[in-house]
Amino acid sequence: MVQKGPRPLVLCGPSGSGKSTLQKRLLKDFPDKFGFSVSHTTRSPRAGEKDGVHYHFTTKEDMLTAIENDEFIETATFSGNMYGTSKKAVEEVRRTGRICVLDIEIEGVKQIKQTDLDPLLVFIMPPSIEELERRLRKRDTEDEEALQKRLETARCEIEYGNVPGNFHIIILNDRLNKAYEELREFILQNTDVAEGDEVATKDK
Numbered sequence: 001m002v003q004k005g006p007r008p009l010v011l012c013g014p015s016g017s018g019k020s021t022l023q024k025r026l027l028k029d030f031p032d033k034f035g036f037s038v039s040h041t042t043r044s045p046r047a048g049e050k051d052g053v054h055y056h057f058t059t060k061e062d063m064l065t066a067i068e069n070d071e072f073i074e075t076a077t078f079s080g081n082m083y084g085t086s087k088k089a090v091e092e093v094r095r096t097g098r099i100c101v102l103d104i105e106i107e108g109v110k111q112i113k114q115t116d117l118d119p120l121l122v123f124i125m126p127p128s129i130e131e132l133e134r135r136l137r138k139r140d141t142e143d144e145e146a147l148q149k150r151l152e153t154a155r156c157e158i159e160y161g162n163v164p165g166n167f168h169i170i171i172l173n174d175r176l177n178k179a180y181e182e183l184r185e186f187i188l189q190n191t192d193v194a195e196g197d198e199v200a201t202k203d204k
């Protein structure tokens with residue numbers, strides 16, 4: 001019998017919509033309730049990186065076999081190296097009783113829906129493409145070409161996010177505090193996480 005735990009939480013949305021910002025705040029407020037899955041990668045470990053802790057280090061050959069065996073929820077290739085989230089890595093967090101938070105793209109969402117992980121699906125919606133562009137420019141982490149590509153992709157993502165039934169909730173991130181409150185409320189209502197689990201923070 002598979003040992004079940006809390007449902008994973010998926011945060012999806014265009015690049016720059018605010019997923020990392022919301023996630024960081026959630027983890028800060030509920031440090032004992034959420035966890036991250038350990039990803040696989042074919043790149044070599046950097047100094048201090050431990051196998052099974054920072055990443056599951058693997059070979060391209062093994063990773064391709066595992067993908068073929070349907071062991072991955074999502075995979076991506078960056079500068080010649082493969083990365084991915086395995087179903088097992090998510091299950092491992094679940095077994096600890098923590099909610100596994102996954103920041104994944106639409107393709108990953110489509111794939112996770114096919115598994116028995118039964119995730120809570122949250123879409124973070126930017127107020128507009130213009131505002132998204134403004135935030136990404138201000139963040140200043142991408143060059144012009146990458147930024148344009150992200151904005152182009154964002155249009156399709158927003159379209160998918162808006163289709164009824166694709167997500168359990170769409171959170172409009174116009175004002176950060178309001179968006180966070182909505183996410184927090186959704187979690188309190190749909191998981192075992194309670195207000196009492198919250199670490200008191202002054203800056204709310």
Ligand SMILES: Nc1ncnc2c1ncn2[C@@H]1O[C@H](COP(=O)(O)OP(=O)(O)OP(=O)(O)O)[C@@H](O)[C@H]1O
Pocket residue numbers: 013014015016017018019020021022135136138139173174175176177179
């Ligand atoms: N409501 C908001 N109002 C203004 N700025 C915001 C808001 N939410 C997030 N930001 C800012 O927008 C930028 C993008 O946010 P963030 O990095 O969290 O996006 P992301 O969805 O995680 O992007 P990526 O997928 O590229 O990692 C950040 O600089 C963040 O501080």
